[in-house]
Amino acid sequence: MKRTVLAMVALIIALTGCTSAETDKEKTVTSTESAVSIDSSQAPTALPLDYEALTVPPILTVSTLNAADSVIASCGNSHWNCAMPDGTTTTILACGAHPLDQQEHPILCTAFPVLYLDFGEILPETVSAVRWPASYIGDAQGHSADFEEVEVEFEENMITLIPLGDGDYIYEISAAWGEVGEAGYTFRTLPQMQGEQTDISTGIFDALNGLEYQPYTCDGLPEYRLTAADGTVYAINISEKWVWRGNNEQAELSDELITQLKEYGN
Numbered sequence: 198m199k200r201t202v203l204a205m206v207a208l209i210i211a212l213t214g215c216t217s218a219e220t221d222k223e224k225t226v227t228s229t230e231s232a233v234s235i236d237s238s239q240a241p242t243a244l245p246l247d248y249e250a251l252t253v254p255p256i257l258t259v260s261t262l263n264a265a266d267s268v269i270a271s272c273g274n275s276h277w278n279c280a281m282p283d284g285t286t287t288t289i290l291a292c293g294a295h296p297l298d299q300q301e302h303p304i305l306c307t308a309f310p311v312l313y314l315d316f317g318e319i320l321p322e323t324v325s326a327v328r329w330p331a332s333y334i335g336d337a338q339g340h341s342a343d344f345e346e347v348e349v350e351f352e353e354n355m356i357t358l359i360p361l362g363d364g365d366y367i368y369e370i371s372a373a374w375g376e377v378g379e380a381g382y383t384f385r386t387l388p389q390m391q392g393e394q395t396d397i398s399t400g401i402f403d404a405l406n407g408l409e410y411q412p413y414t415c416d417g418l419p420e421y422r423l424t425a426a427d428g429t430v431y432a433i434n435i436s437e438k439w440v441w442r443g444n445n446e447q448a449e450l451s452d453e454l455i456t457q458l459k460e461y462g463n
Contacts, residue, residue, distance in 0.1 A: 251319070252279045252289065254380035257370060258315040261307050262421045262435070268303040270370065270382035277378035293381070296369045297329060297337035302385035311420055312386075314356040314370065321372035324349050326358055331365040331385060344369075359418065364388050388424075401457055405431050405440060408448035413441060433458065 254275050260267035273293030278286050296302075305312070314324065326347040333340040347368070350357045360366075366386050373379040402425045419432035419441065432441040435458060438450045450458075 251277070253277060253291075254372070254374075254378060255316045255319045257372070257382045259305055259368075259384055260313050260315065261305070262311060265421075266306045268305045268384055270368075270384040271299075271303055273299075273369075273381045273383055275378065275380035277380070278376065295337040295341060296367050296383040297333050297335065297340060299383065300334070302367060302383055304385050304387055307386045307388065311418070312358040312360065314358065316356070316372065319374070320354060320356075321374050323373045324351075324356055325371045326368060328360070328366040328368045331367055334367065360386075401454075402426075402429075402431075404454050404457070405442070408440065408442075408450075410442055410446040410448045413445045413447045435459065 254272060254277055257270040257272070258267055259270055271293075272291070273296070275289070275291045277289045277291075279289060281287055293299075326349050327344040328347055329340060329344050333343065348359045350359065358368075364386070365388065368384050368386065370382040371379070372382070402423070405423075406425070406429070417434055417437055417439075420434050420436065422430055422432045424430050430443065433450070434440070435450070435455055438455065439447055440450055441447050
């Protein structure tokens with residue numbers, strides 16, 4: 198009878214993959230590329246199947262309307278739990294500099310104030326975003342707390358940032374995947390179109406300026422904006438087919454002009 202009980206216990210242990218806490222390790226990777234391994238009895242022993250193949254957080258791609266411009270955000274601080282072939286779990290910690298202490302950032306040219314976040318097939322459970330004026334770069338000690346929160350919207354598989362106006366900013370995105378891990382991403386925006394202005398842009402501005410404008414009435418949000426050489430700002434919503442000129446005029450967009458705007462954005 199005792200032998201039967203012992204055999205059953207051994208079978209249960211083998212099936213559940215139980216291991217000694219001494220076999221789990223936590224590796225800390227610092228910005229100086231040094232690594233330290235310490236015992237970790239708190240690391241989880243099971244991870245969702247979607248994450249089993251990942252040893253680092255997913256890549257974050259940030260893009261504007263119609264993917265007129267896109268950039269891969271840099272990954273700074275992260276905490277990620279990796280399932281090992283032997284059934285144990287290793288926790289990888291990466292430590293990066295504060296976004297304001299980084300001298301170089303991936304740059305997204307954005308005349309389009311709505312930004313889209315793409316983490317690939319593995320969506321985070323929560324996402325938050327803050328930003329600082331780029332003029333604060335180099336002074337994290339004095340301005341780290343002077344950030345502005347940015348609204349984040351989830352709609353099915355789409356994650357959208359809705360900044361309060363366009364400009365030269367440093368963004369920090371914080372994403373979490375439950376017990377699997379969390380990561381911070383940074384990038385910079387510049388209020389301009391990617392590349393040089395072309396002849397088609399002049400034609401678009403002429404067409405926009407020639408529309409029949411009425412006093413501003415729409416309560417929606419623009420999807421992107423263009424700034425003409427004379428400084429006139431056109432805030433455009435292609436989905437709802439309208440444009441604002443300045444801060445108090447509005448006009449409808451024709452299908453032909455919408456097609457031109459989409460071609461220009463691509």
